Amino acid sequence: MNHAAVRLRSVTRSYGRNTGAVTALDGVTLDVPRGTFTAVMGPSGSGKSTLLQCTAGLDRPTGGQVFLGDTELTGLSERKLTLLRRTRIGFVFQAFNLLPSLSAEQNVALPLRLAGRRPKRAEVLDVLERVGLRDRAGHRPGELSGGQQQRVALARALVTRPDVLFGDEPTGALDSETGRQVLKLLRAMVDGGQTVIMVTHDPVAASFADRVLFLADGRVRDELSSPAAGQVAARMTRMAAVPC
Ligand SMILES: Nc1ncnc2c1ncn2[C@@H]1O[C@H](COP(=O)(O)OP(=O)(O)OP(=O)(O)O)[C@@H](O)[C@H]1O
Numbered sequence: 001m002n003h004a005a006v007r008l009r010s011v012t013r014s015y016g017r018n019t020g021a022v023t024a025l026d027g028v029t030l031d032v033p034r035g036t037f038t039a040v041m042g043p044s045g046s047g048k049s050t051l052l053q054c055t056a057g058l059d060r061p062t063g064g065q066v067f068l069g070d071t072e073l074t075g076l077s078e079r080k081l082t083l084l085r086r087t088r089i090g091f092v093f094q095a096f097n098l099l100p101s102l103s104a105e106q107n108v109a110l111p112l113r114l115a116g117r118r119p120k121r122a123e124v125l126d127v128l129e130r131v132g133l134r135d136r137a138g139h140r141p142g143e144l145s146g147g148q149q150q151r152v153a154l155a156r157a158l159v160t161r162p163d164v165l166f167g168d169e170p171t172g173a174l175d176s177e178t179g180r181q182v183l184k185l186l187r188a189m190v191d192g193g194q195t196v197i198m199v200t201h202d203p204v205a206a207s208f209a210d211r212v213l214f215l216a217d218g219r220v221r222d223e224l225s226s227p228a229a230g231q232v233a234a235r236m237t238r239m240a241a242v243p244c
C-alpha cells in the first residue's frame with residue numbers, strides 16, 4: 001500500500017492547439033498524505049480547478065500520471081474511471097448542485113444508487129447526523145439555508161466513504177460565519193482520518209488546512225505548512241506583486 005492518498009507526477013493539461021493553446025497545468029508533481037487537509041490557492045486562471053479535476057478523474061491530463069492510492073487514473077478506461085469516481089471520490093462545488101425535487105435524505109442516497117447499491121436508511125441518516133442535519137432529512141434544498149445545503153452536499157460526497165474529498169471553493173457562496181461552520185466540519189473529518197483537498201481564495205479558509213499549495217501559471221510555486229491566515233494573505237499579496 002502507498003501512504004499517499006494522491007500522487008501527481010509531471011502532470012500537464014493544455015487546451016487548444018497552436019497559437020490558441022493554453023497550458024493550464026505545467027508539470028505538477030506532488031504527494032498528498034492520507035488523512036491530511038490540503039488547500040490550493042492562486043490567482044484566477046492559475047490552474048486550481050484544472051488541478052482538482054485532473055486529480056479527481058473528472059478531467060484527463062494531457063501528460064504525466066495521477067495516482068489515487070495505488071491506482072493509476074491516467075490510462076484507465078472511461079468506464080473504470082467513472083466507477084472509480086462513483087466509489088472512491090467525493091466532490092463538493094461552490095454551487096451545491098443538489099436536486100431540488102429530492103429531500104436531503106434522497107440527495108444523500110443518490111451516489112449509492114448510482115453505484116448500484118440499495119441505500120440503507122440508517123447509513124444515510126448517519127451521514128446526515130455527522131453534518132448536523134439528521135432532523136432535516138425530509139426537507140428539500142429550497143427549504144434549507146445555504147450553509148445547510150452545502151452540508152447536505154458534503155454528506156452526499158461522504159456517503160460512499162471516498163478515499164479523497166475534493167472541494168472547489170466549497171465555502172465560496174457562503175457568508176463567513178456559515179463558511180466557518182462548513183470548514184470546521186471539514187477539519188473534524190480530516191481529524192477523523194478523511195483526506196481533503198480544497199481550492200479556495202480565502203486565507204481564513206486555507207488556515208483550516210495542514211498545508212497550502214500556491215499555484216501560478218499552472219505550477220506549484222510555493223507552499224506553507226500549518227498556515228495562519230495572516231501568513232497566507234501575505235504570501236498571496238507577494239505572489240501577486242512578483243511577476244512569475
Ligand atoms: N475547457 C477549457 N478550454 C480552454 N481553456 C480552459 C478550459 N478550462 C480552463 N481553461 C484555461 O486554463 C487555465 C486554468 O483554468 P482554471 O479553471 O484551472 O483556473 P482557476 O485557477 O481555477 O481559476 P479561478 O480562480 O478563476 O476559478 C485558464 O487560463 C483557463 O482559461
Ligand SMILES: [Mg+2]
Pocket residue numbers: 048049050
Ligand atoms: Mg477555478
